[in-house]
Every structure is written in structure tokens, then in C-alpha cells.
Amino acid sequence: MKRDERWEGVYSFEDSPFIMEILTELRDERTGPIAFRKGLVKLGRYMAYELTKTMEVEKVPIKTPLEETDGTLIKDRRNVIIITVLRAAIPLMEGLIKVLDHSRVGIVSASRGKAPKFEIEMKYVKVPQVKPDDTVIIADPMIATGSTLIKVLDEVKKYGDAKRYVIVGVLAAPEGISRIKEAHPDVEIFVAAIDRELNEMGYILPGLGDAGDRAFGAPIKL
Numbered sequence: 671m672k673r674d675e676r677w678e679g680v681y682s683f684e685d686s687p688f689i690m691e692i693l694t695e696l697r698d699e700r701t702g703p704i705a706f707r708k709g710l711v712k713l714g715r716y717m718a719y720e721l722t723k724t725m726e727v728e729k730v731p732i733k734t735p736l737e738e739t740d741g742t743l744i745k746d747r748r749n750v751i752i753i754t755v756l757r758a759a760i761p762l763m764e765g766l767i768k769v770l771d772h773s774r775v776g777i778v779s780a781s782r783g784k785a786p787k788f789e790i791e792m793k794y795v796k797v798p799q800v801k802p803d804d805t806v807i808i809a810d811p812m813i814a815t816g817s818t819l820i821k822v823l824d825e826v827k828k829y830g831d832a833k834r835y836v837i838v839g840v841l842a843a844p845e846g847i848s849r850i851k852e853a854h855p856d857v858e859i860f861v862a863a864i865d866r867e868l869n870e871m872g873y874i875l876p877g878l879g880d881a882g883d884r885a886f887g888a889p890i891k892l
């Protein structure tokens with residue numbers, strides 16, 4: 671895990687060869703939907719494991735069959751809410767919850783409109799009560815303009831004040847991170863990698879394409 675010096679509380683995993691290898695498969699245009707979804711699940715699992723290193727732990731007394739000793743309990747792992755941003759976060763959440771298995775889950779839909787306005791349509795919001803001890807993890811593989819996550823954070827913060835707000839994603843563009851940190855300075859961001867820029871259509875470069883379409887196939891408009 672590597673802190674990015676351009677912002678406070680922004681981390682990438684560019685120093686992790688294993689996470690980079692999974693990302694390489696996701697970027698590769700030859701990777702089909704089955705392997706793409708599997709890659710997102712794997713990334714979710716390993717990123718959640720890395721995230722536990724930033725969580726509060728406590729020592730607990732336990733008894734082995736032979737004697738008393740101290741054990742470790744990750745306190746914060748018991749108080750996690752994972753917000754899944756439809757569609758592309760579904761496999762990422764599946765991986766995250768393998769490690770963060772006590773989590774409560776919120777589901778929100780967000781669909782980004784066409785350039786240049788990129789208006790976000792949010793039709794479905796189901797979020798549990800947020801309590802002061804909670805770590806709210808917002809899972810969305812792609813942070814492009816940042817508009818989706820700003821809107822999701824605006825909404826989720828109505829459900830109570832959390833101990834931490836954490837975005838877990840796969841790729842981010844620098845402009846998206848800057849916009850999110852401006853709107854929500856308290857948010858921490860963990861992504862596999864931070865890419866170069868956005869193109870005029872709002873796609874991350876070099877990126878991996880449209881994460882939702884690659885995982886689930888392109889939808890048609892009726």
C-alpha cells in the first residue's frame with residue numbers, strides 16, 4: 671500500500687505485484703466477462719485484507735486447550751457497511767465481504783449520462799443506519815470524473831455519521847480524486863492504481879474500458 675503524495679488519505683497498491691497482476695488481466699481487452707468478474711472478486715478480497723491493516727485492533731484474552739494467552743480482534747471489522755454502487759461494484763463487493771464478513775450492505779444505483787454533462791441518475795437507494803463506530807466502505811471500481819461518488823457520498827452521509835468513509839476502487843483518474851477530495855475531504859480512497867487522465871468521453875486512460883459492460887455485457891436502450 672502506497673500513499674499518494676498529491677492528496678491526503680489516498681492510497682494505491684502499485685507496490686503490490688500480485689494486485690498489479692490481477693489489474694493487468696482486467697485491463698487486457700482479451701479478458702472476457704467470466705475472468706473479468708473473477709478478477710474483480712479477487713481484487714476485492716485482497717484489497718479488503720490490506721484495508722484491515724488500517725483498522726483498530728484489540729488484544730483479547732483466550733484459552734487454548736493448553737493455557738491462557740492473548741489473541742487479536744479487529745474491532746473495526748465488526749462495524750463495516752459496504753455500499754455497493756450498481757452495476758460494476760457487484761463482483762468487487764463479493765470479494766470485499768469475503769474478508770469483511772460481518773458487514774452490513776447498502777445498495778445504490780448510479781448511472782452516468784453522456785459527455786459533457788455526465789449527469790448522474792440515482793434511482794435506487796437502500797442504506798442501513800450508519801452509527802458512530804462504523805466504517806462505511808463505498809465500493810465502485812471506477813473513479814473517473816468523480817461525480818458518481820460525490821453523489822453517493824452526499825446521499826450516504828444522510829444516514830448517520832460514520833467513524834470513517836472509505837472508497838475502494840480499481841482505477842482512478844487524478845481529476846476524479848481531486849473533485850471527490852474537494853467535496854468530501856474526510857474520505858479516504860484506496861485504489862489498485864491511479865491512471866494518467868480522462869479522455870473527452872470521460873473514460874480513464876489507459877484504463878480498462880467500461881467496467882459494467884466488461885463484467886456483465888453492454889445493455890441496450892429500448
Ligand SMILES: O=P(O)(O)OC[C@H]1O[C@H](OP(=O)(O)OP(=O)(O)O)[C@H](O)[C@@H]1O
Pocket residue numbers: 755756757758759780781782783788810811812813814815816817818819846872880881882883
Ligand atoms: O466518476 P464518474 O465519472 O462518475 O464515473 C464512474 C462511474 O461510471 C461507472 O458506472 P456507469 O455509470 O458506467 O454504470 P454501470 O456500472 O452500470 O456501467 C463506474 O462504475 C462508476 O460508477
Ligand SMILES: O=c1cc[nH]c(=O)[nH]1
Pocket residue numbers: 758812814872873874875877878879880881882
Ligand atoms: O473508464 C471508465 C470511466 C467510467 N466508467 C467506466 O466503467 N470506465
Ligand SMILES: [Mg+2]
Pocket residue numbers: 880881882883
Ligand atoms: Mg458503465
